[in-house]
Amino acid sequence: MNKLEAYPTLSRLYDLQLEVFPAHEDFLKRRFENSSDEHIGEVAQLAEIVERIAGYNLRVIAEDYAWLTDRMLEEEYHFRRTGKYRLSTFEEAERTVYADPVFMQKYMNGVLLSHLWWGNHSRVIVYFRRQFLPLIREGGSHLEVGPGHGLLLYLAAQSQAGSVTGWDVSETSLKNTRNALQAMGVEKPIALEAHNIVNAPSQKFDSLTFSEVLEHLEEPLEALKILRSLLNEGGKIFVHAPVNSPAPDHIYLFEDPEAIIDMVEQAGFKIEKTECFPGMDAPIDRARKLKLTISTIVVGTAI
Amino acid sequence: MTNEAIYAEIEPVFRELFDDYEGPVNAELTGNDVDQWDSLGHVQLVVSIEQIFGVRFDPQEVTDLPNLGALVDLIAAKKSG
Numbered sequence: 121m122n123k124l125e126a127y128p129t130l131s132r133l134y135d136l137q138l139e140v141f142p143a144h145e146d147f148l149k150r151r152f153e154n155s156s157d158e159h160i161g162e163v164a165q166l167a168e169i170v171e172r173i174a175g176y177n178l179r180v181i182a183e184d185y186a187w188l189t190d191r192m193l194e195e196e197y198h199f200r201r202t203g204k205y206r207l208s209t210f211e212e213a214e215r216t217v218y219a220d221p222v223f224m225q226k227y228m229n230g231v232l233l234s235h236l237w238w239g240n241h242s243r244v245i246v247y248f249r250r251q252f253l254p255l256i257r258e259g260g261s262h263l264e265v266g267p268g269h270g271l272l273l274y275l276a277a278q279s280q281a282g283s284v285t286g287w288d289v290s291e292t293s294l295k296n297t298r299n300a301l302q303a304m305g306v307e308k309p310i311a312l313e314a315h316n317i318v319n320a321p322s323q324k325f326d327s328l329t330f331s332e333v334l335e336h337l338e339e340p341l342e343a344l345k346i347l348r349s350l351l352n353e354g355g356k357i358f359v360h361a362p363v364n365s366p367a368p369d370h371i372y373l374f375e376d377p378e379a380i381i382d383m384v385e386q387a388g389f390k391i392e393k394t395e396c397f398p399g400m401d402a403p404i405d406r407a408r409k410l411k412l413t414i415s416t417i418v419v420g421t422a423i
Numbered sequence: 424m425t426n427e428a429i430y431a432e433i434e435p436v437f438r439e440l441f442d443d444y445e446g447p448v449n450a451e452l453t454g455n456d457v458d459q460w461d462s463l464g465h466v467q468l469v470v471s472i473e474q475i476f477g478v479r480f481d482p483q484e485v486t487d488l489p490n491l492g493a494l495v496d497l498i499a500a501k502k503s504g
């Protein structure tokens with residue numbers, strides 16, 4: 121594709137993706153035709169990281185992305201027909217997704233590539249780098265709950281944080297995060313541990329990432345209160361959760377961005393900044409009217 | 424139900440979902456003519472149609488249709504069948 125020519129890695133990934141998933145051409149073409157040159161430059165930087173994390177698995181990861189779009193479409197039909205997410209309990213999500221190594225591996229691979237192909241996902245990462253990472257305390261301790269594929273924990277490890285910790289319920293996610301940090305040559309102290317956020321150990325951190333986990337929980341407000349208790353006073357939190365976004369392991373439906381923002385505030389955070397990135401880069405009014413997915417970001421301070 | 428009657432019911436839904444499109448809503452329309460008609464938009468269109476006409480589609484049968492006319496034919500077949 122012409123617009124990507126200046127970026128060899130991104131072009132290569134684009135061509136590979138269409139080679140294994142030709143039916144996605146219209147989607148990907150539109151995605152980049154509608155993106156500014158500046159944003160494409162940012163996605164090209166992410167492509168360098170994704171390619172290194174993927175290593176020799178790149179083709180499999182591209183196939184798993186295609187598989188993921190099928191799963192998402194099934195969930196989308198269910199959601200549009202019923203107005204509800206298919207699952208409602210953590211137990212079901214754990215059994216059918218997190219604790220199933222084959223499903224979870226494909227899922228995390230697909231999500232990793234979605235950060236290049238879905239405008240809302242790539243914009244969340246760009247925002248995280250530009251607007252959140254500079255708030256992390258110099259030499260401070262950083263925690264991510266639910267790092268999954270490891271991309272955001274890697275970016276945090278690149279910041280001025282002194283140490284990074286990842287907690288996840290899924291062994292497959294912990295393995296992926298470990299591999300990602302290793303592939304990227306991270307040298308800082310890293311701790312990766314199996315924990316469910318609802319039974320978290322009592323430790324203290326200076327900053328925290330909680331991206332695409334809130335909607336996986338039966339009692340998201342309780343989880344946010346636990347996160348609050350894990351932060352030192354003045355600590356910063358990055359919460360990212362989607363509204364109207366069916367997926368194989370989403371159980372808690374947020375119907376508008378305000379529901380997420382209010383919940384973060386209620387859990388004991390001062391809201392510093394919020395941002396909305398609608399799916400397919402749709403205008404926000406249209407996204408609200410048609411109840412499309414909106415990736416919602418809340419940056420807060422523990423008070 | 425005639426195809427004409429089906430188009431009359433579909434058109435307002437189609438225009439609400441894909442509001443950048445201003446051309447005619449007819450059998451020849453494809454995703455290439457309508458920028459907003461992507462795979463997720465298609466799910467919303469299909470589900471709205473299911474609700475209006477009281478029919479149910481298997482997602483497989485409504486994926487990769489050549490144009491809107493093919494979808495209308497499917498509705499007509501379900502309504503008469």
Ligand SMILES: C[S@@+](CC[C@H](N)C(=O)[O-])C[C@H]1O[C@@H](n2cnc3c(N)ncnc32)[C@H](O)[C@@H]1O
Nearest residue numbers: 218266267268288289290293316317331332336
């Ligand atoms: C969709 S992935 C998010 C990956 C990454 N943070 C991102 O934003 O793309 C969700 C991750 O949260 C983990 N997770 C789900 N529920 C959890 C819980 N109760 N406690 C800890 N981790 C959880 C899953 O195992 C998975 O790795």
